Each structure stands twice: as C-alpha cells, then as structure tokens.
Amino acid sequence: MRKKLVAIILVGIMSLTLTACGSPANGGSTETASRGGGTETDSKEAGTGWSGDTIEIGLISMITGDNPLNGERMNQGVQLAVDQFNEEGGIDGHQINLTILDDQTTQDMAVTCANKLISQGVCGIIGPHRSTNAMAVEAVIEAGGVPTFTGGTSPKISELGDQYLFRCRASDSIFAEAAVAYAVNKLGSQKIGMLFNNDDFGTGAEGVIKAYCEKNGVDYVEQGHNTGDKDFTAQLMQMKSDGADTLIIWTHDAELAINARQIYELGLDVKVVSSPGVTMNQVIDICEPEYIEGWYGITDYVSSSDDPAVQEFKNAFMEAYGIEPELYAASYYGATVILLEAIKAAGTDDPTAIMEQVKKTKDLTLPNGTASCDDVNDLIHNVNVAKIVNKEVVFEEAISVE
Amino acid sequence: MAATIIQYIISGIAIGFIYALVGIEYTLVWNSSGLLNFSHDRLITLGAYIFAGTMIIKLNINYPIAIFLTFLSMGILGALIAQGIFNPLRNMRSNIFAVMGTMLLGRIIAELIRLIWGPVPFTLPGFMTGTVSIGSAQISKANIIIMIVSILVAVSLQLFMTFTKIGKAMRCVAQNKRASSLMGINVTQNICITTGISAIICTIIAILVIPLFNVTTTLAASIGLKGFSAGVIGGFGYLPGAIVGGLFIGVVENLSVLFLPAVYKDVVSFVLLIVFLVVRPSGFLGKRA
Numbered sequence: 002m003r004k005k006l007v008a009i010i011l012v013g014i015m016s017l018t019l020t021a022c023g024s025p026a027n028g029g030s031t032e033t034a035s036r037g038g039g040t041e042t043d044s045k046e047a048g049t050g051w052s053g054d055t056i057e058i059g060l061i062s063m064i065t066g067d068n069p070l071n072g073e074r075m076n077q078g079v080q081l082a083v084d085q086f087n088e089e090g091g092i093d094g095h096q097i098n099l100t101i102l103d104d105q106t107t108q109d110m111a112v113t114c115a116n117k118l119i120s121q122g123v124c125g126i127i128g129p130h131r132s133t134n135a136m137a138v139e140a141v142i143e144a145g146g147v148p149t150f151t152g153g154t155s156p157k158i159s160e161l162g163d164q165y166l167f168r169c170r171a172s173d174s175i176f177a178e179a180a181v182a183y184a185v186n187k188l189g190s191q192k193i194g195m196l197f198n199n200d201d202f203g204t205g206a207e208g209v210i211k212a213y214c215e216k217n218g219v220d221y222v223e224q225g226h227n228t229g230d231k232d233f234t235a236q237l238m239q240m241k242s243d244g245a246d247t248l249i250i251w252t253h254d255a256e257l258a259i260n261a262r263q264i265y266e267l268g269l270d271v272k273v274v275s276s277p278g279v280t281m282n283q284v285i286d287i288c289e290p291e292y293i294e295g296w297y298g299i300t301d302y303v304s305s306s307d308d309p310a311v312q313e314f315k316n317a318f319m320e321a322y323g324i325e326p327e328l329y330a331a332s333y334y335g336a337t338v339i340l341l342e343a344i345k346a347a348g349t350d351d352p353t354a355i356m357e358q359v360k361k362t363k364d365l366t367l368p369n370g371t372a373s374c375d376d377v378n379d380l381i382h383n384v385n386v387a388k389i390v391n392k393e394v395v396f397e398e399a400i401s402v403e
Numbered sequence: 404m405a406a407t408i409i410q411y412i413i414s415g416i417a418i419g420f421i422y423a424l425v426g427i428e429y430t431l432v433w434n435s436s437g438l439l440n441f442s443h444d445r446l447i448t449l450g451a452y453i454f455a456g457t458m459i460i461k462l463n464i465n466y467p468i469a470i471f472l473t474f475l476s477m478g479i480l481g482a483l484i485a486q487g488i489f490n491p492l493r494n495m496r497s498n499i500f501a502v503m504g505t506m507l508l509g510r511i512i513a514e515l516i517r518l519i520w521g522p523v524p525f526t527l528p529g530f531m532t533g534t535v536s537i538g539s540a541q542i543s544k545a546n547i548i549i550m551i552v553s554i555l556v557a558v559s560l561q562l563f564m565t566f567t568k569i570g571k572a573m574r575c576v577a578q579n580k581r582a583s584s585l586m587g588i589n590v591t592q593n594i595c596i597t598t599g600i601s602a603i604i605c606t607i608i609a610i611l612v613i614p615l616f617n618v619t620t621t622l623a624a625s626i627g628l629k630g631f632s633a634g635v636i637g638g639f640g641y642l643p644g645a646i647v648g649g650l651f652i653g654v655v656e657n658l659s660v661l662f663l664p665a666v667y668k669d670v671v672s673f674v675l676l677i678v679f680l681v682v683r684p685s686g687f688l689g690k691r692a
Contacts, residue, residue, distance in 0.1 A: 227669055283523055
C-alpha cells in the first residue's frame with residue numbers, strides 16, 4: 002500500500018514538472034485561434050486577408066530554468082507592445098492575441114514550444130532567446146514557415162541562412178568589436194586581457210576580439226571559465242602577472258558579479274569593459290558600488306540615453322510595470338513592434354507575406370536602435386557604450402557597425 | 404611568481420572549505436540513510452533565500468535571531484523531507500526511486516523559490532565584505548569566516564557523534580540499520596534528525612556564501628558536485644575526510660592553472676573524482692568503498 006502511495010506521489014510530481022513547460026504562462030491567453038477549422042489555404046487565399054477574428058502571435062519565453070528574470074522582462078516587453086497595438090484598435094480592426102510558452106531555457110523544450118505554437122497557427126513567434134535554443138528551433142520554424150525573432154547574439158545564427166529566422170539584437174561580432182575598439186581607441190589600452198565564458202556567448206566574442214587584436218597589433222592574453230564557476234582568482238591572478246591593462250569580460254550575470262568582487266578584492270588596477278550584464282540592475286544591485294565603479298558596458302539599451310524613443314519606451318514600461326526596463330524588455334519590445342508593423346504592412350496574417358514584409362524593414366526607430374533588415378536577417382546594427390558611475394548607468398556613446 | 408602561487412593556495416583553501424562543508428552534508432545523509440540527497444544544492448539556495456530574503460530584508464530581524472529562525476525552519480524542513488522521501492523510499496527495490504525523489508524535490512524547490520521570492524538576484528549589502536592581506540596575498544573576510552566556521556562545524560559534529568546519545572545512535576544506524584533497529588534505536592526517527600541536521604548545515608553554507616556568490620537561483624550550482632567529489636576523495640562516509648577532500652580539490656584545481664588553461668579547472672576536479680573512484684575508492688581517509 003505504502004509503495005503504491007509513493008509511486009502515485011512520484012508520478013504526480015513528475016507530471017506536474019513535465020506539464021509546467023507546456024502551460025501558457027501569465028499574461029498570455031490560453032485560447033488558441035482557429036484558422037477557420039482547416040488548413041491555411043482552406044480558409045483563405047494565401048497572402049491576403051485575415052484567418053480569424055484575432056491575430057495570433059506566440060512568445061517562447063524562459064519563465065523557468067536558470068534565467069527566469071530575463072524571461073520575465075522579455076514577457077513584459079512583448080506584452081507592452083501587444084497592449085499598445087491593441088489599445089490603438091489592433092491591426093485592421095483585429096486584436097492581437099499573445100500566447101506565452103515556457104521553454105525552461107532548454108533546447109528540447111524550445112523545440113516543443115515552437116511546434117506547439119506552429120500547430121496553433123500563430124503568424125509570428127518572438128523568442129526563444131538563447132542562441133543555442135534559436136538554433137535548435139531553426140529547422141522547425143523553417144519547415145513551419147513562421148517568422149521568428151530571437152535575441153540570441155551568436156554570429157552562427159547569421160550563417161544558418163533561414164529566411165524565417167530574424168535577429169532582433171546586434172550580433173556578438175558587433176558587440177565584441179565595439180568593446181575592443183572602444184578599449185583600444187578611446188581608453189588607450191595597450192594590452193587586452195580577455196576573460197570569457199566558455200560557451201557560445203563567450204567564445205563568439207573571444208574569437209572577434211582576438212582577431213581584432215591580431216589584426217591591429219594589440220597585445221592580447223586570455224583566460225576562460227565555465228558557467229556556474231564561483232572562483233576566478235586563478236584567472237585574475239594570471240591576468241595580473243601577464244600585465245593586462247584592460248580586461249574585457251564576456252560572461253553571464255552571476256559570473257560577472259563574482260568577477261567584479263574578486264577584481265576589487267585582489268586589487269587589480271585595470272580598466273574594465275564588459276558584456277551587457279554590467280549595465281543591468283540584476284548585476285548592479287548585487288555589487289557594492291566600488292566593485293564596478295568606472296566600468297564600461299557594451300549594451301543594446303541604455304535607459305539614461307536622451308533618445309526620445311528610449312524615453313518614450315521607458316516611461317510606458319514604468320507606467321505599466323512600475324520598474325525600469327532593461328535590455329531584454331527593450332529588445333523584445335522592439336522585436337514585437339517589428340513583427341506587428343510587418344503584419345500591418347502585409348495586411349494579412351499569412352506568415353510568408355509577413356516574413357517578406359519583415360525583410361523590407363528599414364530605418365524603424367526602436368528603443369534598442371534603428372531596425373533595418375540586412376541580407377542575413379539581422380535587424381539591429383548598433384550598440385551603446387555606457388559607464389557605471391556610483392551604480393548609475395551613464396550613456397557614453399552609440400556605435401553603429403555595418 | 405611566488406606571490407601568485409601563494410594566492411592560488413590561499414584561494415584554493417578558502418573555496419576548499421566550502422566544498423568540504425558540502426561534502427560533510429552529503430556524508431551525513433549517506434551515513435544515516437544510505438542515500439544521496441541530490442536536492443541539497445537547492446536546499447542551500449532555499450536557506451539563503453529564507454535568511455536573506457525573508458528574515459533580514461523582509462522582516463528586518465537582527466542577525467543572530469534571523470540565523471536561529473532560519474536554522475529552525477530549515478531543520479524542520481529537513482526532517483519533513485526525510486519523513487516524506489527518504490524513509491518511504493529507502494527500502495524500495497532500487498535506490499533510484501529515492502534518487503529521483505530528491506532530484507524532483509530539487510526542481511520543486513527551485514520553482515518555489517522563483518515563485519515566492521521572484522527571479523531577481525539580490526545580496527546583503529556590507530554583509531561580511533572586505534579583505535585581509537596576508538603578505539602579498541589577499542583573502543576576503545568571508546573566506547576567513549568560512550574556514551573558522553567549517554572547522555567548528557566539523558569538530559562539533561565529531562563531538563556530537565562521539566559523546567551524545569543521539570550521535571551514537573546516528574553512528575549505529577550508519578553502521579547497520581537492522582542491528583540498530585533490533586537494539587531499540589528508532590531508525591526512522593534517527594534519519595529525520597540526521598536530515599534535519601544536514602539541512603541546518605545547508606543553511607550554514609548558504610549564509611556563509613551569500614557575500615561571495617550573492618543570492619541567486621543558481622547560488623549553489625557547481626559547488627554541489629564539487630562537494631560530492633570532496634566526499635569521495637576524502638573518503639566517503641568519514642566526516643574529516645570531507646574536509647581533506649575539499650581542501651585537496653580547492654588547492655589542486657587552482658594550481659592546475661599553472662599548467663593548463665583555467666577553463667579546465669572543473670575537468671581537473673572531476674578527473675580527480677574518477678581517478679579516486681577507480682584507484683582508491685576509499686579516498687584519503689575512508690575505510691570503506
């Protein structure tokens with residue numbers, strides 16, 4: 002009897018855990034729009050008109066897993082754009098309905114979510130975020146023929162050649178080149194010390210920065226680490242003994258905050274240029290002010306920029322959620338605006354017509370830059386440099402890279 | 404160069420004590436129930452959230468009372484986990500049921516943390532911050548406190564196991580559950596006490612690492628497996644062994660940077676784990692495999 006009870010409890014726990022991934026999350030409707038009860042071509046002539054009362058779009062977010070905060074901001078940014086369009090009467094009189102699914106920040110669940118959204122008949126998908134997840138769903142979305150927007154920044158995404166997959170943030174090659182060029186040209190760095198995460202995100206930047214230094218004759222040393230590492234003393238001491246005058250750190254939030262503390266504690270007298278994390282509250286708030294004072298961050302979005310598009314978005318976001326937006330909110334808000342503008346221009350919810358309209362995007366002003374689609378479906382080509390002064394993110398300059 | 408090596412050794416010892424504490428916690432549960440608690444890294448994270456998120460930031464309780472209340476709540480939770488998972492599952496045909504149970508419990512705790520405290524990481528400003536110079540080497544105050552507390556925990560546990568009735572009962576249960584039961588020891592209750600104590604050790608680890616790792620949902624990622632390695636290398640099932648194993652891993656993985664790229668630090672720890680499992684499964688100090 003006891004064994005039976007235990008088995009039932011275990012099955013229950015497993016079912017709960019497994020179903021959590023597929024459940025629509027807060028903010029999204031659970032209803033799925035019917036495309037008229039048949040295939041697309043049954044219900045309408047391809048490329049014209051609307052298939053239902055509402056326009057269905059999907060979001061593959063990271064609500065659970067190891068990146069829930071970024072997922073929450075992603076949801077808020079997308080929801081804000083949808084709400085704004087709906088408040089203005091929707092598109093051609095059709096309200097937009099957003100379905101949010103959770104990929105648990107894993108590749109297999111991202112594929113499951115993409116399949117589910119495509120089978121529900123969405124005409125556009127926002128997310129998944131991580132480059133590895135975007136590459137995992139690529140074949141599914143190409144086969145399904147639904148325009149999809151990822152914020153994954155790995156340069157490998159551009160090489161996929163998938164006409165339905167768009168990138169709504171600048172590529173890492175742009176971020177990394179901006180970081181090293183800023184260090185060398187503006188900060189006068191003589192010897193670059195590269196600290197990078199040994200995943201796609203970190204090694205992508207490492208390749209670009211190493212190549213830049215070799216090409217321009219700048220001294221260069223590097224040390225890697227893994228996601229989840231808690232002690233960087235060995236890497237930092239190596240940088241110290243190698244005599245690096247500037248550290249470029251390319252890693253995730255948790256590792257970045259620990260690096261900041263250890264650089265300060267070990268007394269390294271260096272300039273630091275970092276991946277976007279240092280400009281975000283989730284890193285700034287867990288660092289003592291002296292740890293990150295004077296650091297530079299390369300990022301998509303800086304709240305303190307006086308750009309009217311940034312200020313307008315920031316005010317709307319704060320009004321809706323009572324907190325300041327950051328780059329995930331801004332980037333995915335931007336991606337949703339691009340998608341919805343393309344639907345509006347296409348005058349239909351036919352995914353192929355929408356994809357063709359997204360490809361025509363040019364000079365669309367967004368909080369995270371100006372969107373123009375290039376021949377590898379990259380939409381954003383500019384980044385910002387910000388400096389941390391007394392825990393405030395101060396906008397320094399915008400850098401455009403073609 | 405000498406200064407760099409000294410810094411590597413000091414930092415290795417500091418992180419090694421954290422691995423040691425995790426190893427001690429693994430060992431306790433293993434000894435009492437013959438099971439491995441794979442939810443323990445989530446218990447460490449939960450302890451940090453209860454202490455920092457609820458006791459200090461939300462309720463603004465002073466530190467000693469907050470520590471006591473966190474110990475109490477985590478101790479009770481540990482006993483409940485033993486009653487709900489270890490005791491019902493330990494006698495099943497395969498240990499895989501209990502292992503799965505603890506892994507799923509870990510997932511549930513992780514999601515509960517996100518739902519209760521939210522996904523935003525935070526810290527306790529000014530809590531055990533600052534550094535101390537030893538010659539040219541630097542060591543953070545938090546690391547010094549970790550070393551002292553780890554030694555105190557190991558010594559106290561050893562005394563508790565040797566001189567108290569409950570401790571002696573725990574050792575009996577570790578040695579032979581059936582014989583203990585025949586001698587009148589309530590094995591089920593004993594496992595609850597041991598798991599409660601191990602949950603309190605999780606809380607000690609959690610509080611100590613807040614200034615180093617901050618309070619995030621991934622707080623205990625990676626130290627869990629390193630702690631397991633510490634236990635195996637030192638001699639699984641033997642408390643002082645966990646300390647020796649922890650220090651060994653901490654120092655060796657730091658010194659490995661002299662010969663290998665730093666990205667292979669983790670590889671060094673796990674290669675050591677495999678080498679010990681194959682060549683000397685009883686570890687440095689252990690008496691049994």
